[in-house]
Amino acid sequence: MADIDVLVIGAGMVGLGVGRALANSGKSVIIVDKNPSFGEETSSRNSEVIHAGMYYPTNSLKAQLCVRGNELIYEYCDARGIMANPISKLILATNDTEIDRLHKIFEQGQINNVPNMRIIESAEIKKLEPAIDAKLAIYAPTSGIMDSHSIMLALLGEIEDNGGALARNSPFLGAKRENGEWMIEIGGEETTKISANTLILSAGLWSGAVAKNVEGLEEKFIPQVKYAKGNYFRYMGKAPFSRLIYPIPNHGGLGIHLTPDAAGHARFGPDVEVVEEIDYRVNESRRELFAQSIKSYWPQVDENLLSPDYAGIRPKIGKDVESFTDFQILDEKDHYLKGLICLFGIDSPGLTSSLAIGEYVAKMGALA
Ligand SMILES: Cc1cc2nc3c(=O)[nH]c(=O)nc-3n(C[C@H](O)[C@H](O)[C@H](O)COP(=O)(O)OP(=O)(O)OC[C@H]3O[C@@H](n4cnc5c(N)ncnc54)[C@H](O)[C@@H]3O)c2cc1C
Known part of the structure; x- marks a missing residue:
């Protein structure tokens, strides 16, 4: 035995x-x-984000287990007094080419049974998050943050x-x-x-x-496991946001997004950087790339207030890290x-x- x-x-x-x-x-x-x-x-x-599940292909394990996992995490934390806060999320289209992609993500979310998503227009985006400049957004109320x-x-x-x-x-x-x-x-x-x-x-x-x-x-x-590092930068000034703010996904990641914290600051990241070794030091040379990406949805960001925070590494098993x-x-x-x-x-x-x-x-x- x-x-x-x-x-x-x-x-x-x-x-x-x-x-x-x-x-x-x-x-x-x-x-x-x-x-x-x-x-x-x-x-x-x-990022400690509780994802809602709109990004993943129909019937994939990621789609099924994310949507089910989202429910289970909230239930689990609720029963034990652990922080899991559905602060909601906006996925933003900032130009015409992104609008088509936004609609595709929304449709995929519907197929994946992500609950209560809505498409909202710029006036409603401004009402929810006045500092954001975007044409259209997906509003996902079941996205949130957790104390993992x-x-x-x-x-x-x-x-x-x-x-x-x-x-x-x-x-x-x-x-x-x-x-x-x-x-x-x-x-x-x-x-x-x-x-x-x-x-x-x-x-x-x-x-x-x-x-x-x-x-x-x-x-x-x-x-074969490939390493895709995600760097994070902390914003040292006040960041006037109360929701998760995401661009349209790109290059094998979900885009350099913003996670607000309770103190009114914010963290940006992760990007996607292919690396050969497990080395968690933040690549500070990515600051400019971060600033450009953030400016596309938050034009007032002061890039001098971006400070290297931490990094994590994704275990990627596809033919390349983008697929x-x-x-x-x-x-x-x-x-x-x-x-x-x-x-x-x-x-x-x-x-x-x-x-x-x-x-x-x-x-x-x-x-x-
Ligand atoms: C930048 C980044 C952002 C992310 N953001 C999110 C997010 O917001 N929301 C989300 O849902 N997911 C997110 N993820 C994904 C999520 O973090 C991972 O999917 C999850 O943490 C994987 O957990 P794991 O237990 O599989 O791996 P790990 O946490 O890496 O655990 C593996 C464990 O195996 C141990 N181990 C390895 N080799 C051995 C050995 N020989 N003997 C004994 N132990 C060993 C390691 O020490 C480690 O503790 C993100 C990932 C990254 C990199």
Whole structure:
């Protein structure tokens, strides 16, 4: 008999969401992370936006899990007193060529069942956000912001309440199938072995590297992970906005958007910068690009008040970072290995989708 039912590699928001769903369904769960704590990589280096789900192609996992995840995040936070605030979002068309694209995003949102979106014209945009200069906008009332650190803490708490645990400073080294179970080697101060019925790879930027250490997993099922950095700049002056302000998406990202904070300041980002290494330093040379993009919808912005803030990196698995690629959640029917679930390419909207990914994985055949 295996030591535990499930071992999850990676304690980001997604690994924790998956671990929590399985722990709640009665499985014994251990999550391992190479870092001293949970959520120290992509899950703490993002926009913390609760996406509504209008950007993603029909029936894609991103469309389904984002729309469902949006609902679940609000419910989860509401029940636990965690901040999740539907401050709403405006997606802006600032010129005629963007108007067509705006309508396409709106139609896609309708297909994806995003609730209560509306197209609004410049007079209503001015009423909602007087500093914005735009011709047309999508108003999405279910978009919002969340306190993802508190959500992760609560998810871990639930896993622990069900008898599960997070093993910190515990890098996954390798796994092979022995006697119908996974025998898993974990590093750290001492190397240990643990057996599990199900092994779940949720290692974000390292998902490709981790998958290569699973014996028997054919290389053709392991995508090459490319790194698309997103830099953020903080606005040091007052920013007169109360909603999320987004341009039309471009170049593999959702555009350099504005997230207001409670103190009346704002953060801008992320952009998309292809990088070769995981290096979280902000590329300050992007300031001019930021200023240009922001000016297209907020002409009064003072670019001298833009100060480098932080950066995160998206794990992209497409042929290039600009093309749409869906989340990949593979099990035995995809890669022919029993008791193995691989999560690849969990970039945006991974945070929003995390609880829905948990629900989805908990239903997968490999866990029967
Ligand atoms: C710039 C940017 C902005 C974003 N904005 C949003 C947003 O506003 N809304 C939204 O919904 N999504 C957003 N996302 C996407 C979201 O942040 C990610 O989809 C989500 O955080 C992915 O979580 P994860 O658990 O898969 O990965 P991670 O948080 O990276 O977790 C993976 C974990 O695996 C661990 N690990 C790796 N290798 C090993 C190993 N060998 N052994 C043990 N542990 C290992 C790592 O230490 C890490 O803790 C954004 C992403 C970026 C980069």
